[in-house]
Amino acid sequence: MAGTFGNPEVVQEEVDILIIGGGMAACGAAYEIMPWIGAAKEAGVDITVKLVDKAAMDRSGAVAQGLSAINTYIGPNQDPADYARMVSNDLMGITRDDLAYDLGRNVDDSVHLFEEWGLPIWKTVNGERFDGATWPKEGGKLLKDGGEPVRSGKWQIMINGESYKWIVAEAAKKALGSDNIQERVFIVKLVNDANDKNRVAGAVGFSTREDKVYVYKFKACLLVAGGCVNIFRPRSVGEGQGRAWYPVWNAGSTYTMAAEAGAELTMMENRFVPARFKDGYGPVGAWFLLFKAQATNAYGEVYMQKNKELLNDYPPYGQAAVPASCLRNHLMLKEMKEGRGPIYMDTVTALGKLRETLSPREVKHLEAEAWEDFLDMCIGQCGIWVGENIEPEKKNSELMPTEPYLLGSHSGCCGIWASGPEDVGAPTTEEHPDKDKIPAHLPQGWNWGYRGMTTVRGLFTAGDGVGASGHKFSSGSHTEGRMAAQSMVKFVMDNKDWTPTLDTPVEALVEEIYRPVRTFLEHKDYTTAIDVNPHYITPRMLQFRLQKIMDEYVAGVATYYTTNGHMLAVAEEKLGMLKEDAMKMRAKDLHELLRAWENYHRILTAEAHMKHIQFRQESRYPGFYYRMDHNYVDEENWHCFVNSVYDKETKQWTVFKRAHKDLVDKSKLFKPAAH
Numbered sequence: 001m002a003g004t005f006g007n008p009e010v011v012q013e014e015v016d017i018l019i020i021g022g023g024m025a026a027c028g029a030a031y032e033i034m035p036w037i038g039a040a041k042e043a044g045v046d047i048t049v050k051l052v053d054k055a056a057m058d059r060s061g062a063v064a065q066g067l068s069a070i071n072t073y074i075g076p077n078q079d080p081a082d083y084a085r086m087v088s089n090d091l092m093g094i095t096r097d098d099l100a101y102d103l104g105r106n107v108d109d110s111v112h113l114f115e116e117w118g119l120p121i122w123k124t125v126n127g128e129r130f131d132g133a134t135w136p137k138e139g140g141k142l143l144k145d146g147g148e149p150v151r152s153g154k155w156q157i158m159i160n161g162e163s164y165k166w167i168v169a170e171a172a173k174k175a176l177g178s179d180n181i182q183e184r185v186f187i188v189k190l191v192n193d194a195n196d197k198n199r200v201a202g203a204v205g206f207s208t209r210e211d212k213v214y215v216y217k218f219k220a221c222l223l224v225a226g227g228c229v230n231i232f233r234p235r236s237v238g239e240g241q242g243r244a245w246y247p248v249w250n251a252g253s254t255y256t257m258a259a260e261a262g263a264e265l266t267m268m269e270n271r272f273v274p275a276r277f278k279d280g281y282g283p284v285g286a287w288f289l290l291f292k293a294q295a296t297n298a299y300g301e302v303y304m305q306k307n308k309e310l311l312n313d314y315p316p317y318g319q320a321a322v323p324a325s326c327l328r329n330h331l332m333l334k335e336m337k338e339g340r341g342p343i344y345m346d347t348v349t350a351l352g353k354l355r356e357t358l359s360p361r362e363v364k365h366l367e368a369e370a371w372e373d374f375l376d377m378c379i380g381q382c383g384i385w386v387g388e389n390i391e392p393e394k395k396n397s398e399l400m401p402t403e404p405y406l407l408g409s410h411s412g413c414c415g416i417w418a419s420g421p422e423d424v425g426a427p428t429t430e431e432h433p434d435k436d437k438i439p440a441h442l443p444q445g446w447n448w449g450y451r452g453m454t455t456v457r458g459l460f461t462a463g464d465g466v467g468a469s470g471h472k473f474s475s476g477s478h479t480e481g482r483m484a485a486q487s488m489v490k491f492v493m494d495n496k497d498w499t500p501t502l503d504t505p506v507e508a509l510v511e512e513i514y515r516p517v518r519t520f521l522e523h524k525d526y527t528t529a530i531d532v533n534p535h536y537i538t539p540r541m542l543q544f545r546l547q548k549i550m551d552e553y554v555a556g557v558a559t560y561y562t563t564n565g566h567m568l569a570v571a572e573e574k575l576g577m578l579k580e581d582a583m584k585m586r587a588k589d590l591h592e593l594l595r596a597w598e599n600y601h602r603i604l605t606a607e608a609h610m611k612h613i614q615f616r617q618e619s620r621y622p623g624f625y626y627r628m629d630h631n632y633v634d635e636e637n638w639h640c641f642v643n644s645v646y647d648k649e650t651k652q653w654t655v656f657k658r659a660h661k662d663l664v665d666k667s668k669l670f671k672p673a674a675h
């Protein structure tokens with residue numbers, strides 16, 4: 001029977017494996033899983049799989065608008081151990097080398113597939129650069145046949161990537177089959193197993209287009225719903241509202257659903273505050289790396305030179321050949337705080353210098369690339385340059401550090417504690433003074449059998465979901481999805497006789513998901529102004545409240561990214577009340593129902609972020625946030641992971657330390673300290 005807004009149709013399905021999300025990691029899993037399912041069938045085990053995405057896979061997730069570079073490609077002449085070193089250094093020393101190294105040794109295969117599927121990748125032929133359309137005529141080769149990519153940095157390669165997501169999604173859809181894909185379904189929560197509360201048995205969500213609630217039961221699930229955007233008040237308000245750097249539609253679903261299911265989170269204090277072109281959030285990577293542009297203060301001074309002494313405050317990380325992203329922000333913020341802004345990208349000098357060394361054809365091509373970089377992945381920035389009469393060869397453009405974002409695949413490392421590879425010497429026990437504070441049900445060491453599985457049985461993650469790694473980017477997220485696909489098939493085969501039983505009756509789940517709708521329908525006639533009602537709060541208003549709390553107390557742009565224990569205590573109280581008030585969100589249509597649940601996911605993710613910053617009594621990421629009551633990096637006490645678990649019954653967090661260990665020698669990264 002067709003549902004109505006007040007009375008949705010309930011669709012129940014049982015599959016062996018559910019993939020939640022349709023982004024890079026999900027596409028990797030979708031592509032990889034079918035041959036393994038085929039092998040399982042040959043071994044006598046039939047496995048069914050379904051992928052659900054809140055949007056349409058062709059343009060969903062962080063790669064939606066396209067990209068200009070694949071940021072992780074190791075190539076035949078580089079060492080995955082060096083890649084793991086870079087990841088660690090950029091994230092101030094606290095990452096899992098097992099995860100980074102494993103990714104580094106596997107990622108190139110995904111990039112070769114992208115090229116095979118039709119993604120144009122730039123090549124250097126006889127010392128000249130050619131874009132993806134031109135190199136075949138110049139005698140270039142595919143990467144897998146020894147073609148030389150154009151590197152915009154040590155690990156990045158240039159692409160013509162406007163259609164990147166289409167290409168990757170097409171391969172995923174073809175592999176999985178359209179019958180196994182359900183688009184425009186927003187998953188709200190995971191459901192634990194009735195007989196084992198540390199195991200997942202199902203998930204529940206709703207259609208964003210029809211009055212339908214979906215209840216899935218499964219043996220294993222890949223939760224890859226991206227990172228978290230819009231928990232902080234954005235810099236773009238008023239007429240610019242809605243713009244953000246990371247994708248606004250990734251609302252912390254990964255972290256919140258995992259936390260509520262009981263999964264251990266890691267490094268949720270970490271955030272990414274990218275410095276981007278002001279107001280449009282346009283990408284700067286090509287300018288810094290490919291065009292070798294420099295950033296200056298208003299007086300033309302290069303702050304990375306001018307303020308380099310500040311790096312000595314943060315040994316050993318400040319002594320690395322390439323300082324961590326947060327430290328680069330730290331040097332810029334000094335200029336802004338002391339009144340020497342605006343900060344500019346010196347595009348004029350950079351393009352002038354390129355003319356001295358490159359052929360006219362190459363310069364013309366690079367100028368076009370400067371525009372294409374925006375057209376590929378951030379078209380709004382083109383609008384701003386056009387609207388502000390900016391010709392980059394004649395006029396410099398302003399840079400600005402953005403509001404904070406939470407993510408685990410780009411230049412951040414918050415996420416879920418996931419099982420790593422078994423063959424790289426990762427710790428298998430916990431040996432440190434605080435080990436007794438780790439809840440007893442959680443595993444010891446860094447691997448517990450299935451690569452990519454969280455601490456909840458049957459729940460896997462990848463991409464933005466996997467914490468304590470970072471710098472995986474698009475190709476690495478795809479790769480992690482593929483690795484998780486293999487593990488899930490193994491897990492399902494190992495559990496082939498197990499039957500999932502939901503710990504909550506379906507009716508109760510449906511009621512919970514449609515609560516904002518019921519609240520609206522019950523109370524809408526109480527007042528004559530639909531948005532003003534003592535019985536409910538609109539998702540939009542609630543989001544403003546969340547963003548104000550985070551901005552003003554949890555080191556947002558309002559306080560130049562500073563906070564302290566007192567401010568965090570205020571945030572804690574206010575977030576607690578907001579969590580309560582979230583139960584009163586209304587939904588006047590399906591779009592608002594989506595907004596309501598996105599906000600709920602944001603609140604819990606925000607709370608995790610706040611709790612972790614509160615627990616870690618140091619400022620590990622200067623330039624991203626400062627705890628002014630502990631404004632230093634404390635290697636002795638805090639060179640460790642900060643992890644947490646959430647209890648969905650008591651709604652309380654338990655935060656604790658896990659020991660960090662270097663599996664790759666980091667000493668070659670650092671120059672001796674200057675003092």
Ligand SMILES: Cc1cc2nc3c(=O)[nH]c(=O)nc-3n(C[C@H](O)[C@H](O)[C@H](O)COP(=O)(O)OP(=O)(O)OC[C@H]3O[C@@H](n4cnc5c(N)ncnc54)[C@H](O)[C@@H]3O)c2cc1C
Pocket residue numbers: 020021022023024025026052053054055057060061062063067068069070071072185186187188224225226227245246247249250251253254283285377409410462463464465472473474475477478
């Ligand atoms: C502006 C920008 C620039 C970037 N530049 C580069 C670059 O130059 N090079 C590079 O290699 N990488 C780049 N990246 C990084 C890259 O895009 C990400 O690392 C990668 O997409 C992460 O993959 P993921 O699968 O974890 O998340 P995503 O690809 O974001 O996918 C998340 C998916 O989850 C779905 N979803 C979310 N919530 C739900 C829910 N509740 N229910 C169901 N589905 C849900 C979304 O619709 C989406 O399909 C960039 C990203 C951005 C935003």
